[in-house]
Amino acid sequence: MTILFDGFYQGKTIFVTGHTGFQGSWLSLWLTLLGAKVIGYSLPPPTNPSLFDSLKIKKNIVNNIQDINNKDKLFSILSKHNPDMVIHLAAQSLVRKSYELPLETFTTNVIGTANLLDSIRDVPSVKSCIVMTSDKAYENKEWDYAYRENDPMGGHDPYSASKGAAELIVSSYRRSFYNKKNSPGIASVRAGNVIGGGDWSQDRLIPDCIRSLQLNKKITLRNPKSIRPWQYVLESLSGLLLIGSKLTKNSQRFGRAWNIGPMTTNDISVQSIVEKIIKKWGSGTINIKRNNLHEAKYLRLDSSNITNILKWKPTYNIEQSIAETVKWYVANNNNNKLIHDYTVSQIEDYVSTAKKSENTWVHD
Secondary structure, three states: OOOHHHHOOOOOEEEEEOOOOHHHHHHHHHHHHOOOEEEEEEOOOOOOOOHHHHOOHHHHOEEEEOOOOOHHHHHHHHHHHOOOEEEEOOOOOOHHHHHHOHHHHHHHHHHHHHHHHHHHHHOOOOOEEEEEOOHHHEOOOOOOOEEOOOOOEOOOOHHHHHHHHHHHHHHHHHHHHOOOOOOOEEEEEEEOEEEOOOOOOOOOHHHHHHHHHHOOOOEEEOOOOOEEEEEEHHHHHHHHHHHHHHHOOOHHHHOOEEEEOOOHHHEEEHHHHHHHHHHHHOOOOEEEOOOOOOOOOEOEEOOHHHHHHHOOOOOOOHHHHHHHHHHHHHHHHHOHHHHHHHHHHHHHHHHHHHHHOOOHHHHO
């Protein structure tokens, strides 16, 4: 495992914000397997149960339970640990919650990002920083068109607008303060709708489905015809880790925005993905309840830049992505005390499949 990404992460100190969240937990686990020392900085796990607690990640990393909006504490911990790289995942990440808590969403997603980028200006050890935003950062025109990195930022709901604003913050700091040849590389990642085991968030499709299936209740869908770029959690993270391994070596070339999306065949409707989940689970029914809040109906990503420049490509199709996701929840139901080892095995299986498909990050 330590030779992946050209062995870049072995022995590196990686500062991860949002490490207690769904993607942050998967990332922290994978980084430890890659041989990195992980310094986590985050609020407590946002759900109960949580993937972070289930995997017992805390014992293998430096675990700081802090707020990204506390700039003094953030800078203090960054300075103390002198990380080689920063990966910023900390966010308020739910669309519907952003309608309930718009100011909290903007503060965390916009000011929190600015706090981080400003802090690392005075931490000389940091050679690169990746900020994960969202596919929803784009000004969505509701057309059947895959958005490219140079398309305008925007957002109807507070969450989407906050992610678009975060992208503008990243661009501004990159051009204003990280524009020298020896400056740290600053990149942003706009990933698709990420699915995978261990997501227990409220008002998110997969965990809502699993909770309903576990209780033998109908699965309620708000926007059954909405199209999203669904992708497995390790797809977005493998792309992010590949970018990170290149960014330190050439900040000028790789310090930019990157889309990381799935195969185009993964762009399917909400109802279609739920029907596939029900089929894998073996039972379940659907109830349609229309949404009274605005959410985008069509959203696709053009990932040709990461494909052409870095030779990254998706490993799993939609069937594999759903199968791995459902299998995780089934394994967790059967024996959650063994879920750490099962999650590691899913990472190993993903790497093995990527190797067979000749994905470059496995062979670098």
